[in-house]
Amino acid sequence: MESTRPRTADEPLLSIDDLQVHFHTEEGTVEALDGVSLSIGRDEVLGVIGESGCGKSVTALSTMGLLQSPPAEIVGGSITYDGTELLDLTDEELNEIRGDEITMIYQDPMSSLNPVLTIGQQVKEPLLAHRDVTDEAAHERAVEMLESVGLADAERLMTEYPDALSGGMRQRVVIAMALITEPKLLIADEPTTALDVTIQAQIMDLLTDLREEFEMSVLFISHDLAVISEIADRIGVMYAGNVVEQCEMRTLFESPLHPYTRKLAESIPSIEDEDDRLPTIEGTVPELIDPPSGCRFAGRCPQYIGEVCDTVEPPLETPSAIDDGDQKVACHLYDDQREAGPPWPVGDEAPSDTDGGARTGVDGS
Numbered sequence: 001m002e003s004t005r006p007r008t009a010d011e012p013l014l015s016i017d018d019l020q021v022h023f024h025t026e027e028g029t030v031e032a033l034d035g036v037s038l039s040i041g042r043d044e045v046l047g048v049i050g051e052s053g054c055g056k057s058v059t060a061l062s063t064m065g066l067l068q069s070p071p072a073e074i075v076g077g078s079i080t081y082d083g084t085e086l087l088d089l090t091d092e093e094l095n096e097i098r099g100d101e102i103t104m105i106y107q108d109p110m111s112s113l114n115p116v117l118t119i120g121q122q123v124k125e126p127l128l129a130h131r132d133v134t135d136e137a138a139h140e141r142a143v144e145m146l147e148s149v150g151l152a153d154a155e156r157l158m159t160e161y162p163d164a165l166s167g168g169m170r171q172r173v174v175i176a177m178a179l180i181t182e183p184k185l186l187i188a189d190e191p192t193t194a195l196d197v198t199i200q201a202q203i204m205d206l207l208t209d210l211r212e213e214f215e216m217s218v219l220f221i222s223h224d225l226a227v228i229s230e231i232a233d234r235i236g237v238m239y240a241g242n243v244v245e246q247c248e249m250r251t252l253f254e255s256p257l258h259p260y261t262r263k264l265a266e267s268i269p270s271i272e273d274e275d276d277r278l279p280t281i282e283g284t285v286p287e288l289i290d291p292p293s294g295c296r297f298a299g300r301c302p303q304y305i306g307e308v309c310d311t312v313e314p315p316l317e318t319p320s321a322i323d324d325g326d327q328k329v330a331c332h333l334y335d336d337q338r339e340a341g342p343p344w345p346v347g348d349e350a351p352s353d354t355d356g357g358a359r360t361g362v363d364g365s
């Protein structure tokens, strides 16, 4: 194991590299993640945006080690957390990290709360499971946590059941549970989507405050650019199982590179506007069973440049003309800005799929 390797401050806390996840179904193999790469620095909030079905939750669940296998299979790639390869850990080793150093909140607060346990029992649980604390100390800390997430009358709340709480209060309880161990990494998968707009804004304000207070890194997933732009430092844009662009939040609006990101950036975010979802782009997301072999956006791309788009999967790289090394894009428009140049002249015959295309590490199956 690599866990003893000395780490440096600027090394990412979490690094997902070329992650490939398949689901084996009766209809065939769903190639859900096709080489996803994302990294999150220490104390950084990385937003992940993309349409429904593009692989945001599968990426999160893979990181938590919570993918159901079968039907899921991680067929390649790596997830390194604080110098440790998570994909190599045993369940027992993973259990030590999960719920302690890495925690997660979900879209639907009810799915994270057990209706037959009191709020107190549930908020204390991560501490009792992961720390050598007395029930009394855990109780005291749980009350403090409920207060920090803006819940009044915390002592009384400890004895209530989830049923007695509104949706917004439940999500605050879930956040208290997720933060009670002071995790280094919080994964938030659409934490406000199930809430109405006013409550959504309150929860976003709360998360923004807590992320500072707890000095934690956050992987923040949403399909709503307005919500993400409020909290994220950097953003990863996903499309059909790929990351098509990764950049600073500001860069997404100022100088997006990928045609899909440009479409996204055209929508001016505003949290008051309930309908401010991903802008509509003609066409549909490709099937992930037997997906197209080249760029998965090619069929909808307003800047489609020809056969190369249909046949070669573009790697996620920083074009040489861009001086911001943090901005990476996966698009053939930038092929001539790659050191090696385009894989072959546009319009020439593509190598067969089984050659693995121009990119190493991508399975051509």
Ligand SMILES: Nc1ncnc2c1ncn2[C@@H]1O[C@H](COP(=O)(O)OP(=O)(O)OP(=O)(O)O)[C@@H](O)[C@H]1O
Residues within 6 Å of the ligand: 023, 024, 025, 030, 032, 050, 051, 052, 053, 054, 055, 056, 057, 058, 059, 071, 223, 288
């Ligand atoms: N258990 C499963 N069996 C088969 N396919 C699955 C399974 N879970 C996820 N998938 C597929 O994996 C792909 C990615 O799904 P995922 O849930 O990660 O999308 P998402 O980006 O989180 O979407 P949403 O915004 O709707 O939550 C989808 O095509 C989905 O159909």
Ligand code: NI
Residues within 6 Å of the ligand: 056, 057, 058, 189
């Ligand atoms: Ni999801």
